[in-house]
Amino acid sequence: MAVLVVADNDNAHLRDTTHKTVTAALALSKDVDILVLGQGADAVAASAAKIEGVRKVILAESADVGHGVAEAISDTIVGLAGGYDAILVPATASGKNFAPRVAAKLDASPISDVIEVVSNDTFVRPIYAGNALETVQTSDATKVLTVRPTAFKAAGEGGSASVEKVAGASASKTRFKSEEMVKSDRPELTAAKIVVSGGRAMGSAEEFQRVIEPLADKLGAAVGASRAAVDAGYAPNDYQVGQTGKVVAPALYIAIGISGAIQHLAGMKDSKVIVAINKDADAPIFQVADYGLVGDYKTVVPELMTALG
Amino acid sequence: MKVLVPVKRVIDANVKARVKTDQSGVDLANVKMAMNPFCEIAVEEAVRLKEKGVATEVVIVSIGPAQAQETIRTALAMGGDRGILIQSDSDVEPLGVAKLLAAVVAEEKPELVLMGKQAIDGDNNAVGQMLSQLLDWPQATFASKVEIAGGVATVTREVDGGMQTIEVDLPAVVTADLRLNEPRYASLPNIMKAKKKEIATKATSDYGVDVSPRLKVLKVTEPAKRSAGVKVENAAELVAKLKTEAGVL
Numbered sequence: 012m013a014v015l016v017v018a019d020n021d022n023a024h025l026r027d028t029t030h031k032t033v034t035a036a037l038a039l040s041k042d043v044d045i046l047v048l049g050q051g052a053d054a055v056a057a058s059a060a061k062i063e064g065v066r067k068v069i070l071a072e073s074a075d076v077g078h079g080v081a082e083a084i085s086d087t088i089v090g091l092a093g094g095y096d097a098i099l100v101p102a103t104a105s106g107k108n109f110a111p112r113v114a115a116k117l118d119a120s121p122i123s124d125v126i127e128v129v130s131n132d133t134f135v136r137p138i139y140a141g142n143a144l145e146t147v148q149t150s151d152a153t154k155v156l157t158v159r160p161t162a163f164k165a166a167g168e169g170g171s172a173s174v175e176k177v178a179g180a181s182a183s184k185t186r187f188k189s190e191e192m193v194k195s196d197r198p199e200l201t202a203a204k205i206v207v208s209g210g211r212a213m214g215s216a217e218e219f220q221r222v223i224e225p226l227a228d229k230l231g232a233a234v235g236a237s238r239a240a241v242d243a244g245y246a247p248n249d250y251q252v253g254q255t256g257k258v259v260a261p262a263l264y265i266a267i268g269i270s271g272a273i274q275h276l277a278g279m280k281d282s283k284v285i286v287a288i289n290k291d292a293d294a295p296i297f298q299v300a301d302y303g304l305v306g307d308y309k310t311v312v313p314e315l316m317t318a319l320g
Numbered sequence: 321m322k323v324l325v326p327v328k329r330v331i332d333a334n335v336k337a338r339v340k341t342d343q344s345g346v347d348l349a350n351v352k353m354a355m356n357p358f359c360e361i362a363v364e365e366a367v368r369l370k371e372k373g374v375a376t377e378v379v380i381v382s383i384g385p386a387q388a389q390e391t392i393r394t395a396l397a398m399g400g401d402r403g404i405l406i407q408s409d410s411d412v413e414p415l416g417v418a419k420l421l422a423a424v425v426a427e428e429k430p431e432l433v434l435m436g437k438q439a440i441d442g443d444n445n446a447v448g449q450m451l452s453q454l455l456d457w458p459q460a461t462f463a464s465k466v467e468i469a470g471g472v473a474t475v476t477r478e479v480d481g482g483m484q485t486i487e488v489d490l491p492a493v494v495t496a497d498l499r500l501n502e503p504r505y506a507s508l509p510n511i512m513k514a515k516k517k518e519i520a521t522k523a524t525s526d527y528g529v530d531v532s533p534r535l536k537v538l539k540v541t542e543p544a545k546r547s548a549g550v551k552v553e554n555a556a557e558l559v560a561k562l563k564t565e566a567g568v569l
Contacts, residue, residue, distance in 0.1 A: 021481070078484075079479065079484070080486070081449065081452075081459055081461070082452075082458060082459070085453065103480050104462060104478065104479050104480045105479065105480050107445045107446075107449075107461075108449065108459075108461050108462070108479075109449070110446075110449075111414065111444075111445075111446035111447075111448075111449035111450045111453075112449045112450065112452065112453040112459070114415065114446070114450065115415065115418060115449070115450035115451075115453035115454050116453050118415070119415070119534070120413050120414065120415045120533070120534035120535050121414065121415075121444070121446050121450075122535070123443065123444045123445060123446060124443065133538065137443065137543070138337075138346070138441065138442055138443055138540075139331065139337035139346055139440070139441055139443070140337070140440065140443065141543060142336055142337040142338075142339075142346075142542075142543070143337055143339045143346050143540050143541070143542065143543070144540065144541050144542070144543050145537055145539075145540050146537070146538040146539045146540075146541070147535040147536065147537055147538065148535065148536040148538055149534060149535050149536075150534055150535075150536070151534055182458070184457070184458040184488060184489040184492075185458040185459075185460075185486055185487070185488050185489075186486060186487040186488075187484070187486055188474070188485040188486055188487055189484070189485045190479070190482060190483065190484040190485070191482050191483045191484075191485075192481045192482035193481060193482045205568070230569075238498065241498065241499070242498060242499070247482070248464065248478045248483075248497070248498065248499055249478070249480070249481060249482055251498070254440065254443065255358070255437075255438060255440075255497075255498060262568045263562065263566075263568040263569070272334075273333075273334070273336055274333065274440070280546055283568065284562070284566045284568050285546075285549075286558065286562070297548060297551075298546075298548045299546045299548070300548065300549055301549035301550075301566065302549055302550060302551075302552055302558055302561055302562070302566075303548070303549065303550070303551045303552070304551070304552050304553075304554070304555070304558055305551065306554075311554075311555055314554065314555035314556070315555040315558065315559065317555070318555045318556045318558070318559040319559055319569075
């Protein structure tokens with residue numbers, strides 16, 4: 012069987028979620044191709060061609076796929092699907108936006124957020140905010156999966172696949188207008204080695220920035236937030252860690268003023284080391300924390316800054 | 321403009337799901353159930369569109385057991401006009417749900433389907449996108465702002481790394497993200513009024529679509545448990561432990 016991996020990219024850079032999805036794909040087949048969707052994305056295709064174990068890279072370009080328009084992306088993928096038994100997409104906001112469309116067009120039942128490949132047709136995925144793991148077997152001719160990148164190791168570099176160009180589709184009823192990206196010099200949340208997250212205890216956006224961001228910068232960490240903090244407007248949605256936000260698994264996760272609701276734990280409980288700082292000694296976050304510090308963040312965080320030197 | 325809002329009855333967001341000992345699924349007996357939180361946001365947005373005079377009718381549809389009628393009543397108490405319950409005692413996969421909803425759309429002819437981005441039980445995040453594909457309507461998922469004028473929906477979407485604004489021609493499918501709005505609590509008079517609103521009960525077989533499952537659930541297991549670690553006294557001790565014991569600094 013042959014597998015198509017859809018690359019995660021921003022037209023200029025290939026994200027390592029792609030390398031992780033390739034690892035999942037290689038567990039299914041030796042014949043793995045990568046599809047890069049973008050506009051002016053030659054550099055992305057060149058990076059994808061270097062991933063070890065990749066047979067071929069297909070670069071599909073159009074203005075609409077470059078803007079991430081789901082209708083154009085899914086039409087492009089469906090046009091290529093005939094040559095593949097499975098289509099694997101990184102489970103990012105972008106991937107989740109188009110993968111189900113591809114499945115619907117192919118009359119397949121999509122399998123979301125795969126964390127383990129058991130066999131050619133059997134996969135494990137979390138349900139109920141990760142409080143249960145479901146092992147499912149599919150009978151679909153073409154399998155459409157989104158793959159949770161944090162559950163797989165990144166495939167190595169050293170390949171030299173060929174790059175083939177095809178035309179990307181366009182969309183007639185959807186028009187891209189504008190985008191507003193959060194500018195940051197910090198590492199990307201899902202790829203960071205250290206994540207510092209703040210919760211509702213911060214009380215305001217100003218306080219969130221004053222407390223969480225300097226600590227993150229001192230540690231070279233990415234900034235995360237609980238859903239409660241995002242909901243209250245203290246942090247942008249893009250920072251949200253949890254069942255309905257991003258899933259992270261860094262070497263060190265520091266939760267500050269986060270109680271540890273079920274939905275937040277779903278997004279960070281696979282971190283290697285978890286630190287919780289909370290003034291409520293009974294907060295559920297302490298049940299998953301390797302190191303717990305009971306105290307008010309207002310005094311603890313400045314002390315932490317000092318202790319870090 | 322008619323708006324169709326699909327809603328799902330799920331385990332209450334504050335209740336921790338427990339896996340059955342025979343690994344056949346999650347134990348939902350005697351567990352508090354509620355409307356999926358993202359569906360609530362979709363209902364709220366539809367009701368606001370009606371209050372603004374943009375929508376003329378808000379139709380609520382749910383696929384699920386007889387008790388899903390309570391979920392529809394909740395949506396009607398928030399301001400929905402009438403409901404459709406497609407009764408099914410077995411779980412319908414996202415593909416089947418999308419096919420059923422496509423059939424409902426063919427009957428009801430709404431100009432907008434407004435729904436939650438994800439249900440918190442299956443965590444698939446798939447039905448809206450699949451419905452859009454089946455109908456060949458444009459989609460605007462993960463919406464944090466929706467404006468409707470002149471047959472076009474302008475939607476601000478939550479994307480990787482920030483926000484994106486797109487325009488989609490109506491009819492369209494829009495899925496709601498967290499920050500779209502804060503759903504209201506239904507008032508007592510509205511709860512009473514909702515009891516008189518019409519709910520049509522249908523069977524999945526009424527729609528002539530194949531909803532048989534494609535996926536076989538082999539088992540449902542509990543994830544590896546994380547055990548609580550140690551408490552440290554102060555920041556200095558924490559940093560010392562992270563450096564020497566955990567080796568992550």
